[in-house]
Amino acid sequence: MKSFLRVAWLVMRKDLRVESRSREMLYTTLFFSASCVLVFSFAFVREGRPVEGAAAGILWIAVAFSGTLALARAFERERQHDVLRGLLLAPIDRPAIFVGKLLGIVLLMVVVELVVVPAIALLFRAPFFAHPFLMATLLGTGTIGFAAVGTLFAAMLIRTQSRAVLLPILLYPMTVPVLIAGVGGTVALLQPEANLALAKFWLAMLVFLDVTYLTLALWTFEPVMTE
Amino acid sequence: MSPTTSSRFDFELLTVSDVSRVYGRHRALSKVSLTLRMGEIVGLLGPNGAGKSTLLSVLATLTVPSAGSVRYGDVSAREGGPALRAQLGYLSHDLQLYPELTARENLEFFAELYGLEAPSRCGTEALVKARLTTRADDQVLGFSRGMRQRLALERVLLHQPRLVLLDEPFTGLDEMSSRALIERLRELKSDGRIVVLATHDLDLVQNLVDRVVILRNGQVVELATGDGSLKNRYREEMRLK
Secondary structure (H helix, E strand, C coil), X not given: CHHHHHHHHHHHHHHHHHHHHHCHHHHHHHHHHHHHHHHHHHHHEECCEECCCHHHHHHHHHHHHHHHHHHHHHCHHHHHCCHHHHHHHCCCCCHHHHHXXXXXXXXXXXXXXXXXXXXXXXXXXXXXXXXXXXXXXXXHHHHHHHXXXXXXXXXXXXXXXXXXXXXHHHHHHHHHHHHHXXXXXXXXXXXXXXXHHHHHHHHHHHHHHHHHHHHHHHHXXXXXXXX | CCCCCHHHCCCCEEEEEEEEEEECCEEEEEEEEEEEECXXXXXXXXXXXXXXXXXXXXXXXXXXXXXXXXXXXXXEHHHHXXXXXXXXXXXXXXXCCCCCCEHHHHHHHHXXXXXXXXXHHHHHHHHHHCCCHHHCCCEHHHCCHHHHHHHHHHHHHCCCXXXXXXXXXXXXXXXHHHHHHHHHHHHHHHCCCEEEEECCCHHHHHXXXXXEEEEECCEEEEEECCCCCHHHXXXXXXXXX
């Protein structure tokens, strides 16, 4: 277990180091999500009053779409220079590579959320910070579920020519339950009188989905990656 | 440099028996059989698409044969698992380096991944062997193909693998670097490693390898190099194609 976590840490640290120099994923996802929020604010805020429930939907749309952009690039560095073979040949538990890549993607998505949530709160007058712990847990579990499926599919498609097209086609149907649970929980929290019981129900659903997706991804990563 | 994992498993003989690999309708390898011994350099020759890279990938345990078996000593790839992988070094045509990282960071990352003791020292020693100490902290992005090739080779050799698989290792190297690589390969041979290199450069191979395996349409024609007529025989084989 210690060795597994050490490898996951090494892969994540390497990804963050590479990203800190190229910043291609960070800039792309940030600009996209910020533009998304801004455009929606013109459509869904009339005379200073937002359409009810719009903030929750826009938050998860921004997270999902910007996450897809990041996922499309997740294994690109490994693919372009055949580094994946070097990683797969190392005497390590191969699922640790998946966990390392997943952690890198989750961190990137969290950075995006740190920008998007205050922006939506400001533009849509949404009380995201009324229940900060529940809100952060909802976002965190939703992000992990979405990224777990996405990272596995990004890895599966690494040798496919039309991976840019296939990734969203595979990803969105699988992650719709995560997005619905995320939106459901967020709407429950953003109501004038927050429905905490409903929010907790959706949170439990997200935890269940995370456990299911993570287990499946860890189980299938190695067979998927080896020919 | 002292690998922590390699002491767990070792082998002196590599046996490939009737290995075939099929991709859809294309048969990349067809009943390939050969035996490789420690302290031997084997050249893998053949035209493009002959199956050289597929065979290297099978030997590296990265491609599972459709039929036949590969045994590393007494164990198969499946039985060997990570302990076997700790004894394999594979340099493909793409160099398996992160361009955004520096030469030192690339080496240290893989040294840590392989669980080597003192990854920093391993990296420094590899940089000396790659003759890149002055560029150690530069991003690989700015390196020439030859510099990348030297760095990639030392990256592959970091953990002192028993089996070294090199796909076109002379690509992009100038004359001096090619000579240095040949010396490095001879060192590996004298260390008792098994080296398999796929190449088109017959002039370099002729005086370096102990044996040559010529692949044609996924099948093997094995030739000895002792009589010095390798080039003519290789061309003859290619004409038959």
